[in-house]
Amino acid sequence: MKPIIKSCQLLSLLMMVxxxxxxxxxxxxxxxxCHPESRVExxxxxxxxxxxxxxxxxxxDGNTLDTEAAHRRGFRSLGDRQTSPAMCAxxxxxxxxxxxxNLPVDQYAVYQISQHxxxxxxxxxxxxxxxxxxxxxDILRVGDPASxxxxxxxxxxxxxxxxxxxxxxxxxxxxxxxxxxxxTVHGRALLEEGNTAxxxxxxxxxxxxxxxxxxxxxxxxxxxxxxxxxxxxxEGPHGEAMVAAGLPECxxxxxxxxxxxxxxxxxxxxxxxxxxxxxxxxxxxxxxHTLVDSAAExxxxxxxxxxxxxxxxxxxxxxxxxxxxxxxxxxxxxxxxHTVTIEPVEQVTRRARSIAEEVQHEIxxxxxxxxxxxxxxxxxxxxxxxxxxxxxxxxxxxxxxxxS
Amino acid sequence: xxxxxxxxxxxxxxxxxxxxxxxxxxxxxxxxxxxxSRKPLKEALAEAEKRPVALYSRWPRILSLIAVVLIGLExxxxxxxxxxxxxxxxxxxxSLGTILRDVHFGDFVHxxxxxxxxLLILVLILRVIRYFLGSVYKAPxxxxxxxxxxxxxxxxxxxxxxxxxxxxxxGYWSSVRALEIVGAVPIYGPLVHFxxxxxxxxxTELTLxxxxxxxxxxxxIVAVTLIYLYFSTIRxxxxxxxxxGNEVQSQRVLRSQLLTMAIVLTLVFGLLVTLAVxxxxxxxxxxxxxxxxxxxxxxxxxxxPFGFLEWMPSFVPQWIAGLIxxxxxxxxxxxxxxxxxxxxxxxxWVALTIGLLIMVAWLxxxxxxxxxx
Numbered sequence: 001m002k003p004i005i006k007s008c009q010l011l012s013l014l015m016m017v018x019x020x021x022x023x024x025x026x027x028x029x030x031x032x033x034c035h036p037e038s039r040v041e042x043x044x045x046x047x048x049x050x051x052x053x054x055x056x057x058x059x060x061d062g063n064t065l066d067t068e069a070a071h072r073r074g075f076r077s078l079g080d081r082q083t084s085p086a087m088c089a090x091x092x093x094x095x096x097x098x099x100x101x102n103l104p105v106d107q108y109a110v111y112q113i114s115q116h117x118x119x120x121x122x123x124x125x126x127x128x129x130x131x132x133x134x135x136x137x138d139i140l141r142v143g144d145p146a147s148x149x150x151x152x153x154x155x156x157x158x159x160x161x162x163x164x165x166x167x168x169x170x171x172x173x174x175x176x177x178x179x180x181x182x183x184t185v186h187g188r189a190l191l192e193e194g195n196t197a198x199x200x201x202x203x204x205x206x207x208x209x210x211x212x213x214x215x216x217x218x219x220x221x222x223x224x225x226x227x228x229x230x231x232x233x234x235e236g237p238h239g240e241a242m243v244a245a246g247l248p249e250c251x252x253x254x255x256x257x258x259x260x261x262x263x264x265x266x267x268x269x270x271x272x273x274x275x276x277x278x279x280x281x282x283x284x285x286x287x288x289h290t291l292v293d294s295a296a297e298x299x300x301x302x303x304x305x306x307x308x309x310x311x312x313x314x315x316x317x318x319x320x321x322x323x324x325x326x327x328x329x330x331x332x333x334x335x336x337x338h339t340v341t342i343e344p345v346e347q348v349t350r351r352a353r354s355i356a357e358e359v360q361h362e363i364x365x366x367x368x369x370x371x372x373x374x375x376x377x378x379x380x381x382x383x384x385x386x387x388x389x390x391x392x393x394x395x396x397x398x399x400x401x402x403x404s
Numbered sequence: 405x406x407x408x409x410x411x412x413x414x415x416x417x418x419x420x421x422x423x424x425x426x427x428x429x430x431x432x433x434x435x436x437x438x439x440x441s442r443k444p445l446k447e448a449l450a451e452a453e454k455r456p457v458a459l460y461s462r463w464p465r466i467l468s469l470i471a472v473v474l475i476g477l478e479x480x481x482x483x484x485x486x487x488x489x490x491x492x493x494x495x496x497x498x499s500l501g502t503i504l505r506d507v508h509f510g511d512f513v514h515x516x517x518x519x520x521x522x523l524l525i526l527v528l529i530l531r532v533i534r535y536f537l538g539s540v541y542k543a544p545x546x547x548x549x550x551x552x553x554x555x556x557x558x559x560x561x562x563x564x565x566x567x568x569x570x571x572x573x574x575g576y577w578s579s580v581r582a583l584e585i586v587g588a589v590p591i592y593g594p595l596v597h598f599x600x601x602x603x604x605x606x607x608t609e610l611t612l613x614x615x616x617x618x619x620x621x622x623x624x625i626v627a628v629t630l631i632y633l634y635f636s637t638i639r640x641x642x643x644x645x646x647x648x649g650n651e652v653q654s655q656r657v658l659r660s661q662l663l664t665m666a667i668v669l670t671l672v673f674g675l676l677v678t679l680a681v682x683x684x685x686x687x688x689x690x691x692x693x694x695x696x697x698x699x700x701x702x703x704x705x706x707x708x709p710f711g712f713l714e715w716m717p718s719f720v721p722q723w724i725a726g727l728i729x730x731x732x733x734x735x736x737x738x739x740x741x742x743x744x745x746x747x748x749x750x751x752x753w754v755a756l757t758i759g760l761l762i763m764v765a766w767l768x769x770x771x772x773x774x775x776x777x
Contacts (some may be wrong), residue, residue, distance in 0.1 A: 312684075312686065369681075374675070375681075383670055383671075393663055394664070398660070
């Protein structure tokens with residue numbers, strides 16, 4: 001038996017060298033001889049690059065081709081979903097090991113308080129464990145676009161379970177969330193425009209501690225990016241009242257996964273949904289919307305006139321700069337709407353509108369061609385006079401030539 | 405009485421051959437008769453005035469005169485624009501901005517130059533059509549046709565090169581479209597592409613400076629030479645056409661001619677000023693060679709070949725379509741040598757029918773090209 005094993009060993013070594021793997025793998029473990037698929041997958045992973053070996057996770061003896069000997073020395077398969085996260089944590093919660101990679105070591109702790117972690121702890125092993133999102137042997141780093149945890153791939157990774165109706169049914173969780181997200185301004189920015197700074201699922205729900213935010217926390221989560229809007233919201237009457245009434249703050253109007261900007265007609269019905277269509281508040285909503293809308297229209301109109309001015313070879317740099325200022329005021333108005341008070345909104349939209357009106361007015365003055373047209377009329381008067389004189393000359397010439 | 409007292413004219417005529425100088429002017433249509441340059445100017449003019457010739461400044465012969473006036477106007481306005489225009493890709497557009505905004509009457513001169521060019525091409529097209537209908541190409545007037553056709557071609561090229569010069573997005577892309585059409589023509593196309601230093605897809609600084617040289621030096625000289633040659637053949641073969649022959653319509657031609665020319669000049673000037681004021685060509689944005697502006701077709705007079713190339717099914721190689729265009733143009737130049745039919749004969753009717761069919765096809769392809777562009 002021994003010579004055969006020995007020759008097998010030699011042959012496999014030779015093959016590895018021939019396959020161009022070089023001396024690095026020669027020194028490595030022999031597990032791949034019997035588990036080639038796992039080995040191939042593993043070799044692509046971040047762990048393989050950093051010198052993690054099979055036995056670092058699985059234990060056992062990697063330096064023998066004797067099947068039995070290899071699977072002794074505390075070998076473990078890691079197939080138990082309930083305990084596997086703890087095994088990842090052996091290294092990933094180790095400050096000394098993670099420090100060089102600047103990786104956080106609280107991931108396991110955070111996971112344990114997440115909905116996923118709590119379910120697994122209860123014995124519900126259908127809930128996600130580390131390998132469900134990161135992969136098993138072929139774990140890539142988060143920044144690798146091929147990784148299932150790369151920001152643009154997160155929605156499809158979550159979708160693997162969260163769009164599966166049979167899987168979500170026992171928990172009473174909706175399955176439209178990922179589709180809803182993909183249709184929103186956030187989803188389009190991330191998936192269609194490729195803006196990796198746009199929020200994905202984990203931006204709001206947390207990464208390892210994935211949990212739906214509760215009432216009172218929604219405004220903090222949205223406010224992480226929409227800071228001005230959050231400030232305005234808290235300052236206004238909605239801030240406290242909605243939390244007290246148990247309404248999820250931002251999501252009550254904007255929805256959660258299917259976030260959309262309001263279309264003009266929605267404002268009336270949305271305010272009316274809580275306050276009543278005929279209410280004072282609904283009127284206020286309409287009024288604010290009109291203010292923002294008319295300022296936006298004015299700016300757009302002025303922009304078109306600036307284009308006309310450009311075609312008429314006027315200098316437009318100053319007009320463009322001023323319109324940019326008006327647009328900034330308009331941008332300021334949008335967060336201010338969340339104060340649900342008219343004064344601040346009125347103030348900034350009035351500024352935006354008056355700048356646009358001023359620009360429009362001045363360009364109209366410059367584009368006015370009345371003087372040129374009057375000049376043209378005068379010019380034609382002279383042209384006709386000249387023609388009359390020339391024709392008279394010609395007649396006299398003809399009359400003079402005829403008798404001869 | 406005062407015959408002994410020398411006038412300024414006398415002073416000059418003793419030192420210069422004024423008759424010869426004036427006869428040079430006659431080569432450009434002011435007066436097309438021959439002057440005896442051995443005689444003093446006054447004498448030569450008096451003699452010329454007595455010589456009976458057909459009236460030149462009557463419709464439709466006046467088209468050539470208008471063309472001369474317009475070429476003169478283009479040379480004048482073009483010269484003024486050249487004082488401020490900078491022919492490099494980076495400064496071409498800003499320099500046009502300077503002309504339009506800061507230079508006194510710069511906008512006006514630019515508009516006159518643009519509208520003058522459009523009018524010139526229109527007049528030259530009408531002129532060729534009228535030669536055909538009036539059969540002003542029958543022996544010995546073949547060269548009138550050839551020079552007329554070549555002058556039209558020169559004007560096309562002048563306008564094409566001029567369009568690209570300000571590096572505006574419309575001008576840039578319409579030049580690229582035009583270069584694509586030219587590029588489809590075998591031999592001539594590749595030659596043009598080589599000469600302008602681009603492959604038709606881009607206009608580089610080499611293209612621009614070569615366009616500039618063509619536009620301000622080479623092509624104007626070609627155009628002026630063609631006009632000179634045109635009036636030279638007129639002086640040799642007379643103005644008559646198949647209908648009127650060389651019949652004399654009036655005497656005292658010279659003064660009448662000068663007055664008519666003044667009237668034409670005034671009217672053309674009036675028309676151009678009106679167009680420049682009521683329909684100014686807009687100041688387009690600066691061209692970005694990496695951003696195709698959608699919906700920019702070739703110039704209006706090239707819409708027909710453009711439409712033809714677009715209309716050709718895609719399995720026909722482009723050089724075949726180009727070859728057809730090339731042959732069509734060669735046939736167009738060779739009309740006087742192809743149609744030797746006499747007035748009222750069967751052959752004349754055939755020629756007229758074919759000519760009208762070609763004109764209709766041109767119109768149809770122009771409309772089609774306008775739709776596609």
